[in-house]
Amino acid sequence: MPLEALRFPITPIGMHYLLIHFDVPIVDAAKWRLEVAGQTTLSLSLDALRARPAVELVSTMECAGNGRALIEPRVESQPWLQEAVGTARWRGTPLRPLLDEAGVDDAGSEVLFTGLDRGIDGGEEQSYARALPLDAIDDALLAYEMNGGPLPPQHGFPLRLVVPGWYGMTNVKWLARIDVLDAPHTGYQNAKAYRMRQHEEEEGVPLTRMLPRALMAPPGIPDFFTRERRIQAGEHVVEGRAWSGHAPVEQVEVSTDGGATWRDAELTDDVGPHAWRGWRTTWSAKRGEHELLCRAYDAAGNSQPEAPQWNLGGYANNALQRVRVVVG
Amino acid sequence: MPLEALRFPITPIGMHYLLIHFDVPIVDAAKWRLEVAGQTTLSLSLDALRARPAVELVSTMECAGNGRALIEPRVESQPWLQEAVGTARWRGTPLRPLLDEAGVDDAGSEVLFTGLDRGIDGGEEQSYARALPLDAIDDALLAYEMNGGPLPPQHGFPLRLVVPGWYGMTNVKWLARIDVLDAPHTGYQNAKAYRMRQHEEEEGVPLTRMLPRALMAPPGIPDFFTRERRIQAGEHVVEGRAWSGHAPVEQVEVSTDGGATWRDAELTDDVGPHAWRGWRTTWSAKRGEHELLCRAYDAAGNSQPEAPQWNLGGYANNALQRVRVVVG
Numbered sequence: 001m002p003l004e005a006l007r008f009p010i011t012p013i014g015m016h017y018l019l020i021h022f023d024v025p026i027v028d029a030a031k032w033r034l035e036v037a038g039q040t041t042l043s044l045s046l047d048a049l050r051a052r053p054a055v056e057l058v059s060t061m062e063c064a065g066n067g068r069a070l071i072e073p074r075v076e077s078q079p080w081l082q083e084a085v086g087t088a089r090w091r092g093t094p095l096r097p098l099l100d101e102a103g104v105d106d107a108g109s110e111v112l113f114t115g116l117d118r119g120i121d122g123g124e125e126q127s128y129a130r131a132l133p134l135d136a137i138d139d140a141l142l143a144y145e146m147n148g149g150p151l152p153p154q155h156g157f158p159l160r161l162v163v164p165g166w167y168g169m170t171n172v173k174w175l176a177r178i179d180v181l182d183a184p185h186t187g188y189q190n191a192k193a194y195r196m197r198q199h200e201e202e203e204g205v206p207l208t209r210m211l212p213r214a215l216m217a218p219p220g221i222p223d224f225f226t227r228e229r230r231i232q233a234g235e236h237v238v239e240g241r242a243w244s245g246h247a248p249v250e251q252v253e254v255s256t257d258g259g260a261t262w263r264d265a266e267l268t269d270d271v272g273p274h275a276w277r278g279w280r281t282t283w284s285a286k287r288g289e290h291e292l293l294c295r296a297y298d299a300a301g302n303s304q305p306e307a308p309q310w311n312l313g314g315y316a317n318n319a320l321q322r323v324r325v326v327v328g
Numbered sequence: 329m330p331l332e333a334l335r336f337p338i339t340p341i342g343m344h345y346l347l348i349h350f351d352v353p354i355v356d357a358a359k360w361r362l363e364v365a366g367q368t369t370l371s372l373s374l375d376a377l378r379a380r381p382a383v384e385l386v387s388t389m390e391c392a393g394n395g396r397a398l399i400e401p402r403v404e405s406q407p408w409l410q411e412a413v414g415t416a417r418w419r420g421t422p423l424r425p426l427l428d429e430a431g432v433d434d435a436g437s438e439v440l441f442t443g444l445d446r447g448i449d450g451g452e453e454q455s456y457a458r459a460l461p462l463d464a465i466d467d468a469l470l471a472y473e474m475n476g477g478p479l480p481p482q483h484g485f486p487l488r489l490v491v492p493g494w495y496g497m498t499n500v501k502w503l504a505r506i507d508v509l510d511a512p513h514t515g516y517q518n519a520k521a522y523r524m525r526q527h528e529e530e531e532g533v534p535l536t537r538m539l540p541r542a543l544m545a546p547p548g549i550p551d552f553f554t555r556e557r558r559i560q561a562g563e564h565v566v567e568g569r570a571w572s573g574h575a576p577v578e579q580v581e582v583s584t585d586g587g588a589t590w591r592d593a594e595l596t597d598d599v600g601p602h603a604w605r606g607w608r609t610t611w612s613a614k615r616g617e618h619e620l621l622c623r624a625y626d627a628a629g630n631s632q633p634e635a636p637q638w639n640l641g642g643y644a645n646n647a648l649q650r651v652r653v654v655v656g
Contacts, residue, residue, distance in 0.1 A: 002482075004351040014342035014480050015352070021552050023332040024343070077553070120551040120558060149477075152342050154330075223448040224349050225405070230448060 001083050006217040006240045009087070009269045009278065010058065013147055016086030017168075018154055019063050019078060021128050022119030025174045029158045034142075038180040039103025046158050049144060052093040057141050057164060058272035060087045060243045064167035064194055064207045067308065067317030075314030082215060082321055087241075087275050088155075090162045092143035095178075099137075104180050109134045112179040112187075113161050113172040124188050130172055131185030132163065136208075139164050139274070142175065164274035165209050165245035167316075169194050197312045204312075210245030211318040212304060214252045214279065214296035218323045229325045231285055238283045239268075241276035244298035251297040252279040258291035259306070259320070265294070285327045292323045329411050334545040334568045337415065337597045337606065338386065341475055344414030345496075346482055347391050347406060349456050350447030353502045357486045362470075366508040367431025374486050377472060380421040385469050385492060386600035388415045388571045392495035392522055392535045395636065395645030403642030410543060410649055415569075415603050416483075418490045420471035423506075427465075432508050437462045440507040440515075441489050441500040452516050458500055459513030460491065464536075467492050467602070470503065492602035493537050493573035495644075497522050525640040532640075538573030539646040540632060542580045542607065542624035546651045557653045559613055566611045567596075568622060569604035575628035580607040586619035587634070587648070593622070613655045620651045 005015040029046050036042040063084035068075055070082070078084075099111065114129040132140075141162045144151055151157040156173030163170045169189065185191075195204030217240055220231030238256075242249045253262040269278030283292075297303045308319040333343040357374050364370040391412035396403055398410070406412075427439065442457040460468075469490045472479055479485040484501030491498045497517065513519075523532035545568055548559030566584075570577045581590040597606030611620075625631045636647040 002348065002352055004354070005481075007354050008481075012481050014344075014346075014482050016342075018342075020330065022550050023546075024330055026332070026335050119549045120556075121553070125549070125558075153333075153336075153340050154342050221447045221453070222350050225449070228448075230453075 001086050003083060003215060004217050006215055009271045010089055010147060011086035013152055016088055016155070017063060017084040019065070019084065019168060020117070020154065021121060022117040024154050025116040026153065027116065027158055027174060032158055034159060034175055035177045036098055036102045037177065038099060039105060042098070042102050046144065049093055049142060049159065052098070054091060054093055055141065056089060056091045057162060058087060058089050058275040059162055059164045060085065060274065060276040061168050061171060062210050062213070062243070064169055064315045065313070067319065068314035070319065071308040071310055071314050071317050073310070075312070077314055084168070085215070087271070088146050089148065090141055090143040091145035092141040092159070092162070095137055095140040095142055095161070098142070099178070099180065102180065104134065110181045110185055111137060112181055112185050113175060114177040114179070115172050116174040116176045122188050122192055126188055127176070128172065128189065129187050130170060130189050131181060131187070132170065137163065167207050167210055167245070169207070193313065194315065195313070196315060199312065207315055210243065211316055212242065212244035212246070212249065212296040212298045212302050213318045214240060214242035214294040214304070215321050216240035216292065216294050216323060219283070219292070219325055229323060231325055231327055233285050233287050233327050236283050236285055237280055238292065239278065239280035240294060241278055242294070242296035243276035244296065244302060246302050247298040247300035248273065249277040249296050250299045253295045254281050255293040256283050256290055259293050262295070285325070287327050290325050290327060292325060293320045295320055329414050331411060331543060332545050334543055337599045338417055338475060339414035341480055344416060344483070345391060345412040347393070347412065347496060348445070348482065349449060350445040352482050353444040354481065355444065355486055355502060360486055362487060362503055362506070364426055364430045364506045366427060367433060370426070370430050374472065377421055377470060377487065380426070382419060382421055383469065384417060384419045385490060386415060386417050386603040387490055387492040388413065388602065388604040389496050389499060390538050390541070390571070392497055392643045393641070395647065396642035398647065399636040399638055399642050399645050401638070403640070405642060412496070413543070415599070416474050417476065418469055418471040419473035420469045420490070423465050423468040423470055423489070426470070427506070427508065430508065432462065438509045438513055439465060440509055440513050441503060442505040442507070443500045444502040444504045450516050450520055454516055455504070456500065456517065457515050458498060458517050459509060459515070460498065464494070465491065495535050495538055495573070497535070521641065522643070523641070524643060527640065535643055538571065539644055540570065540572035540574070540577065540624040540626045540630050541646045542568060542570035542622040542632070543649050544568035544620065544622050544651060547611070547620070547653055557651060559653055559655055561613050561615050561655050564611050564613055565608055566620065567606070567608035569606055570624035571604035572624065572626035572630060574630050575626040576601065577605040577624050578627045579625040581623045582609050583621040584611050584618055587621050590623070613653070615655050618653050618655060620653060621648045623648055
């Protein structure tokens, strides 16, 4: 997502970030079925899913690898700076009642979501699949619409999982199967990928909910090649969005002097409890070079570190955004 | 555009390539006007443009820098492999009658198109602007719809130029002004950028129409990290699209043995005279490693070189696509 798209409360299709592990599957919706395997197995067409109770959910989704390219030493994977985020209006049917119809036996279970996208990851051929603890799916949606239209192919047509507050890898696209499991899933994307680890042998801690982050739409105009920002001296609005998967955003602070002093931004647009919160402040820009920063605090007491912390996968780097602006 | 999207005759929004020099401007359509300055100056609202005669145009658009990252030594700019292409169904009003209404005085004139996007390029602050010879705009459209919906912000909302057959930089987005000029425009994007040059001091030749290119949707499944393709031994369809801005595609050849032998592919989908042409063939894949190639020929006698040819901007590299596939 180009960061100027932070000016939209709902990210337009084509500006929302995407992380696609393998190829985008091209699905014939008329032949497609979702299999839901609990104590019994349900097989549902897209029409059958659309006939079920529908809800809308505005949800901010961020890649667990957002910020990876700013971690040193560089981690080799998708080299996101801080743009791997977006907010969409999803429409679909709640997951929990469907699982109850298929039959869920005990509270210790996990639920496995398997997509149609297939490839090799970590040397293993696999369909993309991720499991979640059963108690994490209460707000989850099986979404067939995005921003008022059918799910685009690259966002999971005909059906994807949306789990508000969790990092993007949780929200399995091109859903083919849902399995209720008796024991923890040991597949690649749960057991090896998407864990906070310092070295290969470590079991690590699974990534779950998004850490808080504030981002600003960089002020002024860019240089095509260097991406440096330039702006005229004077009064300017500095604005952006902030989110956390743990609790609502309560406060956003802004610094225009490289972090020496901070002031509170005004909180603006609120597009739903699972979406980012708008914020804005004004800046009296004086000639010279300035470093602008912003910092989010959530209601659970979480905030953002000043500097990235290295980990093997380059995950969950919510260090402060720093935007250098030349005022002329 | 991820290359598996070659399987769609019309590229879905969000999979079409984008090259955005500066920031995406966020435009209030109610306040926006297009100024058209010929012998008189017209000022048109979006509603006024929509009330004019409308046409639809299916057009393939490719970045002049497509293939840049495959040129050695590497040229520093947007590092496209071969994915900077897409085909859309544009709807809008033909440009020529509007210019005639504004008054065009002689056939030697150029027409300058200026967008709302602003930044610094080559050290100069500028609004993105490109001029075209008057005789090049006969098929040009002022487009306000893409694939049946309003132009998305990142594709030029509320209005963009579409010049079928020309490289992408021609198709100015977020149009604000059109000026009929008496003399050749000397702005940065015409005089310095988008020219075939070997060194900085050379005047060079302007880039205009797209050279022919065939691309295949890479067969099999990918490795997440290496992007290597793997497939099972057996009979497989190999398919893709081919285009040229100079003349219709007449022939596509495919090699599955690294270019030692070639065979003709069958030409398939034809979605319009300014759009890519579908093609397909079958491949009896045997165990081992194979290099697949494809090559387009157009009706004007143009084809594709085996290897990239270096130039200062890394433009117009239509060397053959090479896809390595491991058959297991």
